[in-house]
Amino acid sequence: MWYQIDMRLVLCLGMVSCLAIFAQKRTVFVITDAEGVGGVCRQDQTDPKDQEMRQLLTGEINAAVEGFLVGGADEVIVWDGHDGSQTLSTLTIHPKAKLLMGALGPSMLMDRHFSAVAYVGQHSKANVRGGIMAHSYSSLGIQNMLLSGKPVGEIDVIAAMAGHFGTPVIMLSGDQAAANELHEIVPDAELAVVKEGVGRYTCISLSAAAAREAIREAARRSMSKIGTIKPYIVSGPVTLQVEYTTRNSLPVDAEKRAGAQVVDDRTIRFQGKDILEVWTSYRSR
Ligand SMILES: [Zn+2]
Numbered sequence: 001m002w003y004q005i006d007m008r009l010v011l012c013l014g015m016v017s018c019l020a021i022f023a024q025k026r027t028v029f030v031i032t033d034a035e036g037v038g039g040v041c042r043q044d045q046t047d048p049k050d051q052e053m054r055q056l057l058t059g060e061i062n063a064a065v066e067g068f069l070v071g072g073a074d075e076v077i078v079w080d081g082h083d084g085s086q087t088l089s090t091l092t093i094h095p096k097a098k099l100l101m102g103a104l105g106p107s108m109l110m111d112r113h114f115s116a117v118a119y120v121g122q123h124s125k126a127n128v129r130g131g132i133m134a135h136s137y138s139s140l141g142i143q144n145m146l147l148s149g150k151p152v153g154e155i156d157v158i159a160a161m162a163g164h165f166g167t168p169v170i171m172l173s174g175d176q177a178a179a180n181e182l183h184e185i186v187p188d189a190e191l192a193v194v195k196e197g198v199g200r201y202t203c204i205s206l207s208a209a210a211a212r213e214a215i216r217e218a219a220r221r222s223m224s225k226i227g228t229i230k231p232y233i234v235s236g237p238v239t240l241q242v243e244y245t246t247r248n249s250l251p252v253d254a255e256k257r258a259g260a261q262v263v264d265d266r267t268i269r270f271q272g273k274d275i276l277e278v279w280t281s282y283r284s285r
Helices: 002-012 018-023 051-070 154-164 176-185 208-223 275-283
Strands: 027-032 075-079 098-100 116-122 142-147 169-175 190-199 202-205 238-244 260-264 267-272
Touching (some): 116 154, 116 176, 154 169, 154 176, 154 275, 190 208, 267 275
Parallel strands (some): 116 169, 169 190
Antiparallel strands (some): 190 202, 238 267, 260 267
């Protein structure tokens, strides 16, 4: 613990807000998903009631929580982010973590200004070669998602929302494709790669024990980056273009949505001054 305090003293040198640094509780907000968990490689394993997946995911989350706490976190809030928030349980989550259950709303709760955001079990965006079960928010419903022209999935959108509120992403665990995706936008984030995608449903995975060890260490190391790692900023004005799948074409009143422009029968584009504005328009139906 001593070196934590030393680190903050070092950061304090030359900064006006020393008191703020010392007073601020260090809260890590952990975004969780199933498709990027070690040992999860088939679609049927992502059923929220799948007992093996639950154990694998919970084990990885708890390893991350341990790492964050050893690294100096005061509080770790874990969001049950997979498929309707019905996979995790307070019976099995790390005793010192808090479990956030339910939908987050347009700001993703980032207006709470967490000290840092991390991903556990993360998959890559849609259409990535070698991305295990790669998708952008919905495998069945969404073909492609573009943020200011760039193809994105959960990694970019969540990082951008966190960045909008000044919060950096410090760590990710998931498959190699997801790790690459975060590294493109946050080169200094700590990564724990738990599996490699040979194809969409073909993977080479670490054992659960090895995956947990890698995640624990990445989480511990990432804590020392709070204060130096930069929040990811998508500068405004921002566009969000969502291309749905054919079966999920736009409803008849799509043109009437605020800030929306219908591109074709299954593509809609939102414009706004920043990520919060476009994401709010997209999410309000
Ligand atoms: Zn997902």
